[in-house]
Amino acid sequence: MEHVQKSPLPILGILDLEPGACPGKPPTPGTIQDPATFGFPVIRETAAGAWVDVVVPGDPELEPAFIAAAERLVQRGATAITADCGFSIRHQAAVAAAVGVPVALSALMLVPVILRQLPAGKLAIMTFDATCFGKDLLKIDDPIELGRIVISGVENTQTWVNEMARPPVPTSAEILQADVCSRIHQLREIHPDIGAVLLECTMFPRVAQSVRHFTGLPVYDITTLCRMLMDSTGARATEGIAFPT
Incomplete structure (x- = not known):
């Protein structure tokens, strides 16, 4: 009988922003850096200057x-490989061409899938900074599909101020939830036909469940994409494994 060698344990690699991982500091629960978010191991490398x-x-x-x-x-x-900022989608093609593993750097890659799942209505994209978000980031040419996308961000909130600092200042879940939900509420007042929410920022999964309760809508984020990505490599939730760091 032919011997079949087992493939190595699937590992999610994360392209970190500066200042990178802090030695001895545990990852924030609910973020993509925390292995407990997924149940499979993650490793991180910082993109210098990012x-x-x-x-x-x-x-x-x-x-x-x-x-x-x-x-x-x-x-x-x-x-x-994924990345710890949805705006990293600008480097998706270059990174994917450079490495021989699946690459998905931003939750924005889910937009075409979500639009096709929605029978009607609009998709709200909640981003970190809407002033820097051009629809060119979505790589969608169909004007009808583009017309179904509405965008808001948390620019100029306390969350935004904290993250723009060097080094970033930690933001509590309470402040993050208030900032995100406030902007979603404002967006829904303008667009009552919103049928789903996509959270671009990799901080936002911490409050995704609160957004679901607040809106009563399907909510997608980078962890949605990462689970899809890792499923393609055969990853499954594991217990009792010493994850690499």
Whole structure:
């Protein structure tokens, strides 16, 4: 009988923003850095120079740093790669071309799927900063589909101020929830036909369940995409495994 070698344990690699992981500091529950969010191991590498206030408005000079960090993740055993900022979608094509594993850098990649799931109504994208969010990030050419997308962000809130600092200041779940839900409420007053919400920012999954309760709508985020991504590599929730760091 032919011997079949087991594939290595699937590992999610995360392209971190500056200042990167803090030694000894546990990851925030509910974020993509926390293995408990998924039940499979995660490893992280920082894209040098990728501070929030640079990544959000966009800087093409960051692309080599994203590629280099992705290559380090693959060398360490990552079987799929994501990023800790939805605006990293600007580097999706370059990173995917540079490494030989599945790459999904932003929850924005879910937009076409969600639109097709909605029988009618609009998709609300809740982003970190709507002033830096152009619909060109979505790579959608159909004007009808684009017309079904509405966008709001938490710019100029306490959450935004905290994250734009160098280094970022921790934001409590209570403040984050208030800032996100307030902007969603304002958006729904203008667009009462919103049928689903996509959370672009990788901080927002911490309050995704609160947003579901607040809106009564389906809510998608980067953890939705990461689970899909890792399912494709054969990852399943595991117990009793010493996850690499």
